[in-house]
Amino acid sequence: MNQLYLEEQLKKIIESDSWMMQILKIVSDLKLNDCWIGAGFVRNKIWDVKHGKTRSKLNDIDVIYYDKSNITKEFEKSLENKLINIAPHLNWSVKNQARMHLRNGHKPYANCYEAITFWPETATSIAIKQNINNQIEYIAPYGLHDLFNLLIVPTPKFDLTIFNDRIIKKAWKEKWNKLEIKITSN
Template sequence: MPQELENNLIEIIENDIWMTNILKIVRDLNLNDCWIGAGFVRNKIWDKKHGKYRTELNDIDVIHFDKLNPSKKYDLQIENKLKKLNSNLNWSVKNQARMHIRNGHQPYTNCKHAISFWPETATAIAVRLNNKNKVEFIAPYGLEDLFNLLVRPTPKFNLTIYHARIKNKRWKEKWSKLEIETRYNDKFDK
């Protein structure tokens, strides 16, 4: 993965006080293998590349991996705790130790493995703040598609659902420079 893109991602997020405050809230929950992903990262980079300030997010996707407590009830308890800490945000908490069941996959081994099954390569990226207030990230497909404004399906995602998602999200209307691919690319192993 090009070091320049890694540095760019980290710098963009570390320079965004709103994002780092949210990352601190989530970090302080002390959840195992915990990250914020999807639109939280993707939209920020797309906005930056389009000269926009901030496109409103549907939710803040908090993911974690806890085999010992995979219940949905536990995730709802975490969401409620987050709402008390910041009620202005729509929190969505998902323990990736159980999400394979909903998605019809073999069990995931950790959050990085789990997000490799997310819909788009530019969405399959998550960040967190470590105890030294430095941004860390996971990106099973790298950062190139995200920074190159390329939307393509991950090789593990259902293409029919991907196409419906692209249609429903209407991203091209918000970010006109996006290039949207309709099929898998040989760049990634299937």
């Protein structure tokens, strides 16, 4: 499957899910700089589709944005509260990627694209948004191949010990039995 085909599939799957489109619209209306929803929001949807399942329960909805002008946790919390007021039934997580390098012990990230290169798995390092024309855009530093081929592969920048612990804790193979875990050396 080539990248263009996978891109079309991703957009088709997301656009056909009215629940996801509603959430993307809510986040888009915040009008945050370089703002995306990523991780399990995208990954779990594709894995569910590939396994013929209905929606899996999400731990949270990971909203990321990039704004150097205000890197306080308090501002992130105020955004979470705003989202809770709009959709209280959802567990929102909002993180400014202009701040996350401090928590992670990295040099500052240039934008959300660079920030998600440090996320644990290639299939998790994907984020989507609804643009001003109500179209789906995505960022995927490692492409979409692993996501659609049900491969769990650590990103080159992530610690393998933490990756292995995460695989055990998440128990993804129990939820999605077609997944294949590929351990590579960093």
